[in-house]
Amino acid sequence: MPDVPALTDRPGFLLSQLGHHAADRFAERLRPLGLRPRHFGLLSHLAAADGRTQQQLADAMGLHRNQMVALLDDLEARGLVERRRHPDDRRAHAVFLTETARELLPRAQRAADEHDADLVRALDAQERRQLIDLLQRLGEDAGLTAGVHPTLTAAPRATR
Amino acid sequence: MPDVPALTDRPGFLLSQLGHHAADRFAERLRPLGLRPRHFGLLSHLAAADGRTQQQLADAMGLHRNQMVALLDDLEARGLVERRRHPDDRRAHAVFLTETARELLPRAQRAADEHDADLVRALDAQERRQLIDLLQRLGEDAGLTAGVHPTLTAAPRATR
DNA sequence: TATTGTTATACTCTATAACTATA
DNA sequence: TATAGTTATAGAGTATAACAATA
Numbered sequence: 001m002p003d004v005p006a007l008t009d010r011p012g013f014l015l016s017q018l019g020h021h022a023a024d025r026f027a028e029r030l031r032p033l034g035l036r037p038r039h040f041g042l043l044s045h046l047a048a049a050d051g052r053t054q055q056q057l058a059d060a061m062g063l064h065r066n067q068m069v070a071l072l073d074d075l076e077a078r079g080l081v082e083r084r085r086h087p088d089d090r091r092a093h094a095v096f097l098t099e100t101a102r103e104l105l106p107r108a109q110r111a112a113d114e115h116d117a118d119l120v121r122a123l124d125a126q127e128r129r130q131l132i133d134l135l136q137r138l139g140e141d142a143g144l145t146a147g148v149h150p151t152l153t154a155a156p157r158a159t160r
Numbered sequence: 161m162p163d164v165p166a167l168t169d170r171p172g173f174l175l176s177q178l179g180h181h182a183a184d185r186f187a188e189r190l191r192p193l194g195l196r197p198r199h200f201g202l203l204s205h206l207a208a209a210d211g212r213t214q215q216q217l218a219d220a221m222g223l224h225r226n227q228m229v230a231l232l233d234d235l236e237a238r239g240l241v242e243r244r245r246h247p248d249d250r251r252a253h254a255v256f257l258t259e260t261a262r263e264l265l266p267r268a269q270r271a272a273d274e275h276d277a278d279l280v281r282a283l284d285a286q287e288r289r290q291l292i293d294l295l296q297r298l299g300e301d302a303g304l305t306a307g308v309h310p311t312l313t314a315a316p317r318a319t320r
Numbered sequence: 321t322a323t324t325g326t327t328a329t330a331c332t333c334t335a336t337a338a339c340t341a342t343a
Numbered sequence: 344t345a346t347a348g349t350t351a352t353a354g355a356g357t358a359t360a361a362c363a364a365t366a
Contacts, residue, residue: 004269005276007204007307012182012276014295019179021302022172039255044167055347060354067334091342093349106260109164112201116165120302123294128171131294134287135174141282144183147167150180215324227357229326251365274332 002107022119025071030110033104034078038152040108046081047105048099053092062148080104168184183311189271193264195236198267200310202231206241207258207265213252222308240264 007013026037035043038061046052052060058068073080080101086092095102095107114125120128139146165185167173187198195203198221205220206212212220220229232255235241241263246252257265299306 004204004207005273007201008296009292010272010276011280011292011295012186012272013307013309014292014299015175015179015199015279017179017185017304017309018299018302019177019182020174021299021304022179023176024310026172026176038246040168044164047164053347064335065337065348070278076229082260083180089343089347091340093175093348094184103364108177112163112172116170117162119175119298119302120171127294130290131298132171134177134283134294135171136168138279138291139174139178139181142178142185142279144177147173148365149173150175150184213324224358225325226327226359246324249324249366253325 022115025118026112026115029115030108033111035104035107035108037149038071040112041103041149042075042154043080043097043105043108046095046101050096053086053089054095057095061152062145062150063152067152068075075101081139109115182275185278186275187274189275190268193268193271195264195268197309198231199235199240200272201309201312202235202256203240203261203265205270206255206261211254213249214255215252216224217255220313222305222310223312227312235261259269 005139023037030040031034041061042057043056052107053067054068054072058065061068061156063071072083076083078100080098082096082098084096085127086094123131181198190196190200201221202217205217209249214228214232215225218225219229223231232241232243236243238260240258242256242258243253244256246254280291283291
């Protein structure tokens, strides 16, 4: 054991290195579908529950409402979401998936499945479960909100 | 098991989420020392082998020589590195750590140690070894270069 | 002609503030 | 007075090209 651990033996470096790699590869996999990872996240949220306001969606994904505007503009331009009038609040929009999105979503999910399978292909089934278990526990211990990606989370500049 | 795996069960998402978190936290730990993660990486490289050229250092870290200029400017302004004339090539600089850097480096390494310890504090000793082993194998299988962080690696725009 | 270090430029991202229409 | 959505702006970060000195 050396005095100074090499980066290769540091869990922090390994996580950061692999995590960045995983994000890059996932972005590549989604690109042919005209989507970015954050679009996939938003579509997934909408698939789980249609009709929420932009603010609610932004809260759920941990990003600022200003960024949600641009995200929805992208998806609306591609005909994947619709902004409808909110029944109870005339300031708000109710956001819905389109039929096109419901056709596209399974393809995006398949891309995510393939991405995951590719990432862990060097591990056997038990090791995969182990990896997921360890990562989930680290995330919980670190106080990360399940399913919320830190890239999107707006934080005061001085704090970062 | 649901039809569509939640993000929380996807190794790709977990790695990306935790990796980003780890990078953020490490940056926070280094900030009091006036360093950013990439500075730590460069100082570590220099601690292992002084006197290399900027191009060699850039290659070792996987970044473009243009970025190495700014990185060295930072560290030189803080009195942590010296650009000396290269004995064999008058185009090149030979880069050396200063005494100040050699005093600072142990503190930075301690910060990295604490960062790592904090990240994995929820795991017992055996689980920590397991985690590191699994991550190393994933990295090797993915073809990642040991110790090279993808954030720094310059890639053609269309490819990313 | 190629390479080292440097500088300048343009482009992408994102944080922040400010505006409007409603509540 | 506060909130939902929107727009504009500025700042940080980074990729690319171009340059002078030297090989």
